[in-house]
Each structure stands twice: as C-alpha cells, then as structure tokens.
Amino acid sequence: MFIGQFQHSLDQKGRLIIPSKFREALGQNFVLTKGLDGCLFVYPRDEWAELELKLKTLPFTQKDARAFIRFFFAGATEVEMDKQGRILIPPQLREHARIEKDVVIIGVSNRVEIWSQEQWEAYSAKAAESYEDIAETLDLGI
Template identity: 45%
Template sequence: MFFGEFRHNIDAKGRLSIPAKMRNQCGECVYVTRGNDGCLALYTQEGWEAYYHELQSLPQKKKSTRIFIRLVTSRASECEFDKLGRINIPLVLRQEGNLEKECVIVGVGDHVEIWSQSAWNQFYDDNKDSFDDISEDLDEFEL
C-alpha cells in the first residue's frame, strides 16, 4: 500500500527520484501513464496488470471506453529504476502532467500519483475544506 506525500525535483532529462519508502514496494520497474485530475499515475507491475485487466473488462462497444483505454495505454511507459532510485519519465508524459521541476509524489493506496507542485497545491487547496462533506457522502459506501 502506498501512502504519504513527498516532494522531489525532476531534472532536465526527466529523471525523478521515487522515495525509498515507495520504491521498496515496486520491484525493478514501474509503469507510468496518464492519471486523473492532471497527474501521472505510477503502478507496480502487478498493479498495472490489475488495472489493465479492469480496463479490458469495460464494455468495449462503448465509444467512451475505447477512447479512455487509448488515452491511458497509448502513452503508458515501462520505467526502470537507475542506481540512484530514479525513473526516467518520457517527455510526452512530462508534458501531460506539466512536470517541469518541482513535483509532488503522493501515495494513494494501490498506486502512486506524480503531480506538478503547483497543480497539487491547487488541487489540495481546492478540496481540503470539503473533507468532512466528502467523507459524509462516502458513508453510503460503508467505509
């Protein structure tokens, strides 16, 4: 399980250090793809396989399903860790997530999200005051 918030800089070559606390759960490589709300999503191999299986179980005859699967998988990238615990995020994904320098790495249970610091700060500020209301709405799911 991934949790926590970490701040790291991405270098000009697209290398981003993944915190050891998270990296130790990942194995030799991870899969990075487009996430929701303007972030990138990082999955372990097992997590990616489970996510891909979920995608394939969606109704393929629906146009929105086909579009979503294409958007997620077309730019997905397998990334290996270097000796310093960094992954090299391809340019197309860095552009997708607006990653330029300061990044926030957020554990969200079954995967990790990579945000530009400005986007994360905006997202958090926009939503933090709604925590109790969101929690109450989720109560119907018996958390």
C-alpha cells in the same frame, strides 16, 4: 500499500528520484501513465496487470470505454529505476502533468501519483474545502 507525500525536483535530464519508501513495493520495473486530475499514475507490475484485466472487461462497443482505454494505454510506458532510485519521465508525460521542476509524489493505496507542485497545491486546496462534505456523502464510517 503506498502512503505519504514527498517533494522532489526533476534534474536537467527529466529524471525524478522515487522516494525510498516506495522503491521496494514498486520494484525495479513498473508502469507510468497519464493519470486523472492532471497527474501521472505509477503502478507496480502486479497492480498494472490487475487494472489491465478490469479494463479488458469494458465493452469496446461503447465510445467512452474505447476513448478511456486508448488514452490510458497510449499514455503508458514501462520505466526502470536506475541505481540511484531515479526514473526518466518522458516529455509527453511531463507535458500532460505540467511538470517542469518541482514535484509532489503521493502514495494512494495501490498506486503512486506524481504531480507538479503547482498542480498539487491547487488541487489539494480545492479538495480540502470539501473534504468533510465528501467524507459525509461517502459514509465511510471513520
């Protein structure tokens, strides 16, 4: 399970240090892809395989299903952590998430999300305004 929030910066080569708390659960090789809401999603190999099975059940005859699957898989890449716990984020994924230098890495249960600090702060501020209302409509019982 991935939880927590961490701040890091990209180096000049576009490499990002993965927080040590996430490294073991991610493993040496994992999948990085375009996420939703302007971030990147990071999946351990086993979680990626489960997600792939779910996406395969979507009806390819539906235009929205085809579009989502194309977007999701075309934006995916396998990454490998180096000995310092860094990954290289490809330019097209940095562009998608508007990542230039400062990054926020968050744990979201079965995946990790990578956000540009600006994007995360804007999203987080907006979501915080309705956090309690959202919880109420979801009837989480917490």
